[in-house]
Amino acid sequence: MQGSFDQYESGHFFDEMFAGNGQVRPHYELLRRRFCEMTTAEIDRKRVLAEKSYLNQGITFTVYSGDEGTERIMPFDLIPRIIPADEWEMIERGLVQRLSALNLFLHDIYHGQRIVKEGIIPEEIIRSAKHFRPELVGLDVPHGIYIHICGTDLIRGADGTYMVLEDNGRCPSGVSYLLENRQAMKRVFPKLFNRYSVRPVDRYPQELLAALRHVAPHGNPDPTVVVLTPGIYNSAYFEHSFLARAMGIEIVVGPDLVVENSRVFMKTTKGLKQVDVIYRRIDDDFLDPTVFRKDSVLGVPGIVGAYRAGNVNLANALGTGVADDKVTYYYVPAMIKFYLGEDPILPNVETFLSAVENDRKYILENLENLVVKAANESGGYGMMIGPHASREEIEKFRAAIIADPRGYVAQPVISLSRSPCYCDGSIEGRHIDLRPYILAGKTTTIIPGGLTRVAMRKGSLVVNSSQGGGSKDTWVLDGEGGEPC
């Protein structure tokens, strides 16, 4: 059987590969031909080859059941998502603009709160944000950069317009999948890869390290940078060690660090060694048991004191969660206008705040048609998709919204764009999103593309890996869509 697209239905969705009339979009033509040449057996063989390389490298997450964990790989789809050069250029400008505004916002919020004083954002919204850290008010961070690494989730609606679904300004994960997906594709489709001129992604770790070195305390030109991980049982541990390896720096766990005289040191075979910049993959709450959660065994007692004293820098900064609060999200377009005097290049998804009376009324009357999200959850948790929800679930969220209006927002259901995916012997459309990784250092850089996440279950709109999502490689083209042939 041929792995062709004859049976493919793009349905009533924006399809990345096919236009409405069933015509393949030009930048996908070479790919279509390549897949039509292959039998399903060949495609299966390539899929097994790719999966085996993930398993051998230990790119797995652990699913616990019974007395021992089984290691699973994140599902990987062989059909890449392709983004033409001009489309990417627009996305890139939009993301740089957005992260610049968010960093200016964070500086403002922890200093004069001009944006509140001038009536753009109500004070109440900031004060009640779960991740606002009063401890940081007045603290100057190097170069005013709070979010050094941002993972912004983009989706495309029915007309193909790119929209921002959320900003992840705390510890966005997934970049290792992006890099490994590329390695896997190069291995299994070397020729196809050559015929498209795909922009490379492999300099990400070097750019990340440059961004981290840039923000060393006291302008130290040769800082010691480390990755701080919760440990090997964390589901993202592979990524933490992957990045440390690719940057050539140490990976540490809380107990490897000690604070003395407001300085952070790591415990080495030759004594204590001072640490200057910490790329921490531990949430604020667990970072310092003397300041935040007392029960945290992952953190480093006293590290916030050293941070406040300016002797160590953290990436991302403490307190960035106030910027990826889903209520704050509502105000990002206004922030862009306020701080930069520009119109947003990438629009938000239409959002209703249950904290605002008119919006709340609308939300409560239309729960079965809306997506409701808890303001401070991530990873697809604390979310209800109205049309897919049971009566019971809807009532649960209704009660929750009435009890805590600040805690929820609602959005219309966006029928995310779909991309052809190879599922059990045939090619079918699946919903996808895109998470580019934006680095703010000396300049703001984005490696071309991002992680394309796929809702592998038929009809599902949830792409998070914790909810059964998979991923595919994302190709940003250098020119116009591969050499003609």
Next chain:
Amino acid sequence: MLSRVADACFWLSRYIERAEANARILDVNIQLLLDFEDQHGGTAANHWQPILATLEDQELFNETHPDLSGDNVMSFVTFEKKNPHSILSCVSIARENARTVREQISSEMWEQINRLYLYLHSPSARATFAESPIDFYRSLVDSLHSFQGITDATMTHGEGWEFLQAGKFLERADSTSRVLDIKYHILLPSGERVGGNVDSTQWMAVLRSCSAMEAFLKISHGRVSGWQVAEFLILHDSFPRSLRFCVDHLDLALHNISGSERTHFSNEAERLCGVLRSNLDYTTIEAVFRTGLHQYLDQTQLRLTEISGALVKTFCTWMHED
């Protein structure tokens, strides 16, 4: 280097070496059994009890197994998860340590150890084992050798590598002394005399389990006696599994880590290792047998344990603070 990383490298390496030693010991014992079963009709217990004694696993085995059969012992030493010294446990612990230092070791090393781990947990490992235990142990030893080769060829020979060497040679010295000691536990069948056929076949098995047969025969002119085998495995200066060679290389790794001259010591691990090294450099096989071979090996194992403790205390003292 982080103390935690040094500690993980040291133990990762020890467990890899221990897995290899177990595989070798089992392989050789199966062969011995094939040689002698028919002629002498010794009970299985006679053949397998020494294995448990030398691995110091006897108590746990007796608790969990009513009878001492070859199959029980082999599966206990190979696949038993509850046995912390089983090959499966050793490889799992080594992999767990490797996981915590993945950015220190090369990707190739990790992949090799991870592949082995996945294999041992797969049905195909059990199938190969059931079909031919000898092939199974051979291929296991091959995989572990590959790990050593990959380590040498792909990892920077810096501090982390030296901790791997220290762990490897310390464990290897320990396992060579245990393999030699097996012979002490094996009773000769009645009517057999020391130096007779059975005796020398058993000594040859000891040599084989250290991959020392060919090297030994090159210098022994075809004669195999306990005296000579012990001398070779304890005192030979360049065979890579002899006690003397292993302790010498352990000493070298320790000095490379600290940066001090080999003629002196700068920490307790180096001092203890230096004492053991000079003993091996200047003792004779006559003196060893005067002490008693078993007693000598026992003492050596104790000293190796002390060196290991001192090493961890010297370099990884942070680990054990709180």
